[in-house]
Amino acid sequence: MAKSYRPQDEEPRIRQRWLQSGCFASQPGSSRSPYCILIPPPNVTAALHLGHALNNSIQDALARHARMKGMDVLWMPGTDHAGIATQTVVEKRLALKGKRRTDFTREAFVAQVQAWKDEYEATILSQLQEMGASCDFGRTRFTMDPVCAAAVRAAFHRLFDEGLIERGRRLVNWDPATRTALADDEVEMKDVDGRMWYLRYPLEDGSGHVTVATTRPETMLGDTAVAVNPRDPLAASVRGKRVRLPIVGRVIPIVEDDYVVMPVSRGGDPADAKAQVASGFLKVTPAHDPNDWEIGIRHGLAVVNVMGPDGAISDRHGWTDVSPEAKALVGLSRDEARKAVVDRFRRDGLLEDEKPWKQTVGHSYRSGARIEPWLSEQWFVKVTDDRLRGAALRAMEPAQFDGEAPAGQAPGDGGLRFYPARYARTFQQWHENLRDWCISRQLWWGHRIPVWSRPAAGEGAAVGAAAPAGGAMVPVASAWANRGASHRVRRRDDGTLEELLCLPEGGDALVAEIEAAGFVQDADVLDTWFSSALWPMSTLGWPDPKAFGMQGLLERYNPSAVLSTAREIITLWVSRMTMFNRHFLGGRVPFRHVFIHPVIQDGFGQRMSKSLGNGLDPRDIIHSHGADALRYTLLDMTTDTQDLRVPVEMVDPHSGESFTPEFTRAPSGHQVAAPLQRSPRDPAKSMVSSYGAASGLATPSEREPLARNTSSRFDLGRNLATKVWNAARFVLANAPAPAASVRRADLDRLDRWILSRVARAVRLADAALSEYRFSDYAAACYDLLWRDFCDWYLEAAKPSAKQDPRRQAVMLAVLDAVTRLLHPAMPFVTEALWPAVQARRAGGTVEGLALAGSELLAVAAWPQCADELQDAAAEADFQRLQGLVNAIRNIRGERQVPPKRRVILHASSGARALVSGWNGLVEALAGLESVQEARSTRGSGSAAFPFEGEECWIDGLVDQADAGAERSRLEKVIADRRRAVQGYQGKLGNAGYVAKAPPKVVEETRAMLAAAEADLAAAERALAELGRA
Template identity: 35%
Template sequence: MEKTYQPSAIESKWYGFWESNGFFKASGDVTKPAYCIVIPPPNVTGTLHMGHAFQDTIMDVLIRYHRMKGDNTLWQPGTDHAGIATQMVVERQLNQQGLTRHDLGRNKFVEKIWEWKEQSGGAIMQQLRRMGASADWSRERFTMDEGLSEAVKKTFVDLYDQGLIYRGKRLVNWDPVLKTAVSDIEVESLEEQGSLWHLRYPIAGTDEVMIVATTRPETMLGDTAVAVNPNDERYTHLIGKMIDLPLTGRQIPIIADDYVDQEFGTGCVKITPAHDFNDYEMGKRHNLPMINILTDDAKINDEAPEAYRGMDRFDARKRIVADFEAAGLLEKIEPHTLKIPRGDRTGQVIEPYLTDQWYVDAKTMAKPAIEAVKSGEIKFVPENWEKTYFEWMNNIQDWCISRQLWWGHQIPAWYDEEGNIYVAHDEAEARTKYNLDDRPLKQDEDVLDTWYSSALWPFTTLGWPENTEELKTFYPTSVLVTGFDIIFFWVARMIMMGKHFMQEIPFHEVYIHGLVRDQDGQKMSKSKGNVLDPIDLIDGIDLESLVKKRTSGLMQPQMAERIEKSTRKNFPEGIKAYGTDALRFTFTAQATNGRDVIFDVGRVEGYSNFCNKIWNAARFVFMNAEDKLIADNPAARSHIDHWILSRLTYVNKEVERHIEQYRFDLATQTLYDFIWNEFCDWYLELTKPILNGDFSDEAKAATRHTLMFTLDAILKMLHPFMPYITEEIWQQLVVIAPQFKQTDGLIVAEYPSMDVRNEALEADIAWLQSVLLEVRRIRAEMNIAPGKPLPVLYENASAEDQRRISENELFLLKMGRLESLVACHGDAPESAVAVVGKMRLMIPLAGLIDKEQELTRLNREISKLAPSIQQLAGKLSNEGFIAKAPEAVVAKEREKLADMENTLAELNQQLVKIQAL
């Protein structure tokens, strides 16, 4: 083996080896349990971010684990066509050439998108390969590929024929730049500073006015009522009267509705059903007219008075406020903080907009989907997410599935000149199905919401509507791994569609993971400059390149300056190359049930050191085994060998249990503790007296076998988490010891299963470890040189202690670097004392330390530490710091103070001990 671990030298080699040998494909053995995960399809326009890397690492751990368990395992990959995002990418490219999509026309524009997709789309899938994702890439699907497109058409036609899809005029989120309806998940509600305008509405035939407050004065052009609470005594006498709606020449009624909060504002609410979701529901209850006053690009339309027609909505707002003031009808204007809905792609203010759209009858389809979770057919992990699911599903509204785009699945509906609708797979089928003559037909220009095709993903990717072997074998799939933010938008809809079209659930379990946040607990965003690129953590990046990457494309110089300053402060030397395995292990070590991941680069460095530890341990094992006899002889094993096999059994069972329960954090912690502490720090050291001492050839051969067997099992258990380093080491292990080679690759080797637990022996070795640790502690506290042999006396030893001393004397002397280990009675003068159980250990210190020198050293360390503690304690008692600093920063500072105080206490204890000598 190379002396040092270099991840860049092995990663591409082994990924190519796995893929070219077909190891990512399902075994096809239908006698074995089927295990399948469908990847949440990333956008074809996307690039790998920390959320993808985290999520796909979890999926890959599960896939590699089940593959090694012998299950018929399939990870089904694919990408989403991402209607809005992809159309915007290609439109921008056209704009740079001075063209628009309208210059090309629909067909040519769609051709351009397909060209872009073939050349540039799917980059994220290459990046996922860098993360070690062992998906079956030969089965990669795309939501717009031919098979999925036909499946989408079939579901639409079937649902329409069953009365579960319909076309209707309803209120939607409308992006006036994209000129399309958008889903709630594509709308970001941001808190912004605005105004609250109080307007006077004259009551017809009287001198009275009602004062209404609004944050959008322009919508008053579409008001069709003013509402009050029926129990509000201030206004009961006005219910049923009419208002002369200013600027419009119309009259609107005063209505009563329990929805109105009489304690809020003036207790009077203007109702604009065509431009507000709450008003829309009230308008339906009271059969109010719905007057749309906006065009699709958010200008005032011809439904409004002539004076405002053609004006941009915000220009119209200023004009209307001025006209109210001129008419003496502006009561007051107040500053007001409110949440403004903005499109996540365009940043423009989203308008509630009344249009004709296609809808799925979600209320009907939700019923079996609710029952699937209620009955336990589908289980959420953690379970508390079921509550969120039920809240959404029990209050579900019909799902708007049409989008006014050119890229996507064009709706399979045709219209004649009278506006009659004909739904079929194609125009020829429509004419046959509806017995049409040669009348002209025009296909609906809208496309389906991207979430619609994604809702079919678990069964269409497996070949539906054809009854393929994959569909029969792998549906329902095993588990869905996803974030909480799309439980409604994707998870719920997959359950609805799966129950409807397959009459089965799409997956048995839903594992919900948290979000990846920065080390201060902040959400990662480009504007904050705290975004980390997983590939940078794998390959490394110098400071100047990192600064350039983070600030490129930022239009605001002040933001760019802030981000550059933050980057230089947090990464003064850039980012080191840590390799994929260290990054993957970091993710899984923090994958607690449903909690957000606080990502700290320092932890990646720590697990990079763990990789080095494993590498060096393997080199030690190979150096002691290569060209030597390696024989499995249980009778010749030492009790040290039996101990590590017992501990290996415990770890094997624990890791399996944690993975099955989706506690990846506990699985990685179990592996880490065992490998670093028990295997590397203890077992490897305990084998040295055997391999280098006066033991029989049979005993040495048995210890070498145990070393190789334990390393082989460690590599197999660790492989799902750290695939590259484990494959590299295992391939060298099977060259040295061919008897361990079951297959051509560790990736398809059999997962270990052991049952050789000996808890009594484990207790014996735990005792041995305690004695050695106490000796080491005294060495450290008394500053005794590590190599200096120590005389050790012991008293009050039980029969059990004496047996353990007898069986482990060689290991105590060698590993403790002891001059002697002798029983005594009574205290030894000027000794350092330790206690193990009831047995006392005494180390006479005469001649071992220089008392005065030690006192000087301890006093010097104490004098350095005390001022630092005082300074940090003062900082944490400052209320201003506590109030302004992020919670994670405050917690870190408190932890630092506690560590310093513990160190000071230990130094003072040592001082007292040495003074007493």
């Protein structure tokens, strides 16, 4: 065996063994209890980043732990088609070649996206395997697989049929760059330096003007009213009046509405930032502002849409009264139009004022374009319906609900629990502010909406004649309805009747027929989250598991055990999965627990972002530190409250050395590694940083290669992997023969101590994992392996290891237990060691520590510890030994005694009994030549120390006595003990403390005072002795 663990040598081999053995495959037919985790399917947009590595390390630790606990584990892997994101990256690539989506047919374009998807899906799956993820790869899903498509069709049809899906002309978040609607959660709010303009609108009767304040003057083309607060002192003077809109010439009313904020000068709230800038008159543009839309509804205002889907001014989307002057603005972009409108107002003396104004404006989370609230016809899921929103809220565990919990007695009610608990509140509040969910996207990549429509005819027209305004869908009884289609008619805003057919899953036989009847399929696709929301069901075969050979999976693995995901996902995805799973599966929750993991940040506390290039590729860490180091370190950092800060370093491709790069500030304000970096070894050579490559500011070449990144943060895990590797080397070298079986009665105190520590570590690990405390799990492994096993047990075992078969058996058993305990975090190194450890153990047993044999560690049993293994007496004794050894080592260290030099301990009866009771262990661990009775006279050059209140000293530290050093050392001890004594005395001198503190605590304080006093006296005696010498 090599002196240190070399991940690159072992990982590919181990990965092969796992995959060949099929040990990660779920066993739905087995009698073991099921444990299921559904991977949050990563986007096929790009390769996995460090955040994925964290989430997958978490899920794999849980999956491997459950598997070793004897459960039937299904960790379902898969990827997500990410409609807008994937389409955008492909379109961007086409744009480099000067092409656009519309240069292709829909089919040809989708084929190109498909090719991209295939490439990245393969990358993602191979990354998962590189990390050691124990997914059931045979069941890998993609959200556009036939099985997922069937679920989408079935779900859509049922929601449509139940009236939970509707179509309507509403203001949506419109991305003019990609020309699609977006859901609220796809909009990113960004701070922008804008301006506030004050525009004068002349009153129609010539009696003056009103001044409106706006940040978006271009929308005035679509104004259909001016609003004023009825409590505004000026309201009466304009009551019933109208204004003539400049440029357009449209005459519009002045309406009164409470929504309008009054300026501070007229009674507005000075604390309200809006009141600071408000003029008291609000231009109302129902087609271009959500609040104005509401005002429009309240006052029955006209809706004038002055923009096209590209965000440019247009007279073809609902603007009919275009004046000759306004005509000149048609075709201008939003920004050009803004400038033009302001120029006109300025020219005409109607621009009263303008000032800088900071505002936050929505941007598309994909294209980055400014979002336009735009009027268009879209599909919505009525998530605010109690059947959906109410079901999600009732799923919450009552104890985590803030306020009166709505959970009822229905199946699944109260069945959802959040870890950490505080995220339950986020979930709850999100639902309380929920709006209907816009699910149509004007894209080509995604699940096509399964609805066909035509202008109403026949039965549709007859039924529709009675359809109300407002777009409500009215069922139509028809032959198509009898054959499974959901047939509806509705009255559109323009009064025309639209007839709709939603075909069920498997209902495509009707397509030719209805298309012949004039029905046309909706061109849009569904929001990706619609299929993601069905992930816990679709991956298990819903709605028809038999059709896909998945009988029984849905019943067995849904609800899954836990969903592990990121914070921002609580709102959209967890909610939607909960609503859909409950709605379609009789109230069942999709998972019992939701674990929210931390966010990974770079060394400056900035979120890692691929587009920014400040992130770490997990493959780089695997390259520099190994997969185990990556996984262990991430788990170790995963606490309840802190995000993970991982400073990024670079690896010099010329020398292989790691170094801290030069940082610079990106235009976005982020701290990033400068595009070009000089080699720290040879300043003549340079390299390109990942920011350089991502931003296009530098291009990697043979002379200036792209540098990999790394982080010394992962040294922790790498060192631990080497530690377990070397512990195994030592044990295997010292236990050459197959291990015997040992009974508990055969064990000495040292063995009983380490076995007690093993039992404790297993207990801690189980408790930690069951509550998603990954850092505590990692620490329990670390402490057992490094501190207890290596530092103390193996050191203490050295003198006896080679001769004592019983010691060898225990050593091997503990090593075996350690590899099992560590396996969920570090699967590769532990699996690599496993065959040798098992061969040497050869079925030998240690009574009380059950470690069933197995060919692969991945499916070996988790250690089972009998209660007797916990040995408080052995632990207490060992702690005394550690106390004495530490005291001696401390003196040796301070006096710089070389390790090889043996010293003589002079001890009183208590310490001598301790030493002799441990059969030479203290001598070995503390480097003692002999132990002698403490007599009243001490040799010069000796060093004294108090131990359990008795004076002990050490002789033979150095050849030359150094009284000065000894004096100052003792004075330090005395000062320390004196401080302790004063502290305890102070407490006990406090009448309130003695009277009110629990008697047990007071008693402990008394004991500690006595011990400190005895130590102090011993040290003072030693100092006095030194003075005499």
